[in-house]
Amino acid sequence: MYLVEELLILQLSYNRKMSSTYIVSNVALLWMQQTMSYTLATILVALATISGVNMQSSMQTALAQGLPLSSPACGQVVHGNVTLTANLVCTGDGLIVGGDNTTINLNGYSITGPGDNSSKVGIAVPHSNSVVIQGSGAIRNFQAGVLITGSENTNIHRVTFDGNKIAVFMTGSIGSTVEQNFIGPNTIGVASHSSIGAQVHANMMTGNDLAGVTLVNTDKSQVDANSIGGSRNGIFLDAQSTKNTILYNNVLKNDVDINNADGLPLNINGNELIKNNCFVSQPSGGCNPQ
Numbered sequence: 001m002y003l004v005e006e007l008l009i010l011q012l013s014y015n016r017k018m019s020s021t022y023i024v025s026n027v028a029l030l031w032m033q034q035t036m037s038y039t040l041a042t043i044l045v046a047l048a049t050i051s052g053v054n055m056q057s058s059m060q061t062a063l064a065q066g067l068p069l070s071s072p073a074c075g076q077v078v079h080g081n082v083t084l085t086a087n088l089v090c091t092g093d094g095l096i097v098g099g100d101n102t103t104i105n106l107n108g109y110s111i112t113g114p115g116d117n118s119s120k121v122g123i124a125v126p127h128s129n130s131v132v133i134q135g136s137g138a139i140r141n142f143q144a145g146v147l148i149t150g151s152e153n154t155n156i157h158r159v160t161f162d163g164n165k166i167a168v169f170m171t172g173s174i175g176s177t178v179e180q181n182f183i184g185p186n187t188i189g190v191a192s193h194s195s196i197g198a199q200v201h202a203n204m205m206t207g208n209d210l211a212g213v214t215l216v217n218t219d220k221s222q223v224d225a226n227s228i229g230g231s232r233n234g235i236f237l238d239a240q241s242t243k244n245t246i247l248y249n250n251v252l253k254n255d256v257d258i259n260n261a262d263g264l265p266l267n268i269n270g271n272e273l274i275k276n277n278c279f280v281s282q283p284s285g286g287c288n289p290q
Helices: 002-015 019-033 036-065
Strands: 076-078 081-083 095-097 103-105 110-112 121-126 132-134 138-140 144-149 155-157 160-162 166-171 177-179 188-193 199-201 204-206 211-216 222-224 227-229 233-237 245-247 250-252 256-260 272-274
Touching (some): 121 138, 160 166, 227 233
Parallel strands (some): 095 121, 110 138, 121 144, 132 155, 144 166, 177 199, 188 211, 199 222, 204 227, 245 272
């Protein structure tokens, strides 16, 4: 239960700023006696609620004001081809995507936020499809490095994420791809909530305290060819995450390398664990150490 307790403590710290979310956290407290997966799902819903308030207003701004930018500043709504020409040090949100087919090229620069307890987001992708966020470059010190809400086919690659509460958080998304990134240390590396078809591929994840990858109510996704170490749970899937494939990952030196809903038999939620180089799995038998 320590993962749930830690996540709940993190969520309660966010709730001091938003009374509506505090109500959600009280529900989570009542569910503490239930399974880890239900509690984890509740906490991530609460986090999505916090970020969702900002994203709704940001989306309205994007629809009203979004203009292509060649050299963006903190807090601006952007679309089209966007290239950083300097580091951004932000006291609020970083960049907000305001339209489909946007490409943000960090171009070797960084976007730095006010801290992982700030409720701010490095790059927000609200209801915008076919968005690309590419490095080299870094996103650090935000509540969420990248927050994807209600979007399809977002691609994030060759970006360094460190010092964030969650490096990449997908909620209500379809077909997001997170590949070839350096992720860590953060509290959680990649979190997917109520999403379909996520691809988490060939990332280097180290020192993400609570989890490297967390799938909650997420279906038909694939986590493959990643190196994940130094977390309490390397890869965690809850009981509502179904038909996901976890394969060819090096998941080593975590408290639990691969955790399917605290040991839920794989035939219950239809997830597959295939040839993962690890030592500790729940249920047992999910590792093929090399």
